[in-house]
Amino acid sequence: MDISVVIPLLNEEESLNELHDWIAKVMQSNRYSYEILFIDDGSTDSSWKVIETLSKKNTAVKGIKFQKNYGKSQALNAGFKEVEGDVVITMDADLQDSPEEIPELYNLITKDGFDLISGWKKKRYDSKIRKNIPSKLFNAAARKTSGLKLHDFNCGLKAYKKEVVKNIDVNGEMHRYIPVLAKNAGFNKIDEKVVAHQARKYGVTKFGMDRFINGFLDLITIWFLSTFGKSPMHLFGLLGTIMFIVGCTFAFYLGIDKLFFNPTGRLITDRPQFYISLVTMIIGTQFFLAGFLGEIMLRTKSGTKRYTISNKINL
Template identity: 35%
Template structure:
């Protein structure tokens, strides 16, 4: 199928790749990106973020940037801030109207990038997410937990995608830059994006998926538990971001209601039946349930609101870049002659 990329609206493309201890993948990955975008008619850049690697990834990245030219930009984080912060650093550094993210382990195929960008622009979407329909991962440790997680996330967030975990995604730059990522929220980017745009402007595209060629996977079965905890946070901010008191207040009122019923029951026993309640465990349970409910309402609302203000104000930085001056002075773009 001919994509006729020349007919797309004029734009600049940024490809963002976070990497951590992937020295063997650097050369093949950079080469593969250039192969996939060899005939791309619009200016593009490759932004690679080293997430505090402890091997020779940084040196290999610098050599690749020197070999290919100034359109290959290397962002060096001062330590390992994890994938979400590395991805946010790349998005912040990217200058393109369209931003594409992908992993650096060669499991995503850059040849899919032009097709995803074409669909993003032609269908006037804000996000085209990759769907690894034919995954090349282990059945039990990766595929089955991933399918369960994808269905759970889709059901709770309302954003219907088959594959939340695929890093290969194409965004409109002005939309994704309105979303701040922290913690380990990169798995929920489509859900976070739905807080600033309509879910109808989010779609997916079947992409190639290859078995890992070098190194080891950074993910294990423990990720499932972190996904559940992160999903609770995503659900809160999608449903109660503008009214957090309703979320915490409902739980607090429920606790206070239970505690009040316990205390009312004990009051009846004390004043109507004349029995002693001073040594009953229910007295302590009722009292502390009421207190916990009050604290849940007050402390919960205040802490969540302050945390959100802290992150959105820009005061909280999830990473520190080692070479900001080099990046700000970089002007290179790769463009078809």
């Protein structure tokens, strides 16, 4: 199979028919073999019924329905497990991503040999306050921490080699940083392409302030995991060592001062340096314990179920 199109969605009943017809038209005009995989992330409207109807009309349509809303990352993770195409295209279901971009994205993967191509919505039609400004902040921070010089990490329109999506684990809200996950997995041929962005035709954006906060927290998480994920003791052990040395230095100073320079002076416990010494040694010990626990968890962790699928179509 040439192409798998993965589309996570939440309450997009109005746009699904139009999006399907648009994708099918592009695929047929380019003679691609394809599948369209819709992942219904707990919609409360009739999105799933629309997907069922589309699957009867077109056997290339497949679907996964979550029991409840688990988030875009979990939806992509479920879709990536099922895809069969040599090239995987992800896009949003709100018609703001254009299927007309698919042939060029496909060629960049198959002919130019890229592992991942990320869309860049250079001209946007979103609210500047709600999405544009937060996106600029996200992207600047992601470039700084990851070393990837992409302008739009969070663009839903991306193309991947099949091997990429089969070797990355998208969880939490890490869908924003999939290029970083791919780079950490050893896929280094990553680039971007300017893509068309269209104004939302139906419904309202799902972007809220919670996503703004969670995005930055996830960026910190992905930085930590990419730097210290394989050996948390390298971070916590270093911090613990520094804190313990600081505490021991104060304790040594207090002991020498009491024994040789001020034997009849005030008690050690009456001096603030004593408490600095005590607290820093305790914190240093706790950092060491955190590092040990992290190493133990890393070596004993097992796969955990992050979402519940209530139904599937053609899978």
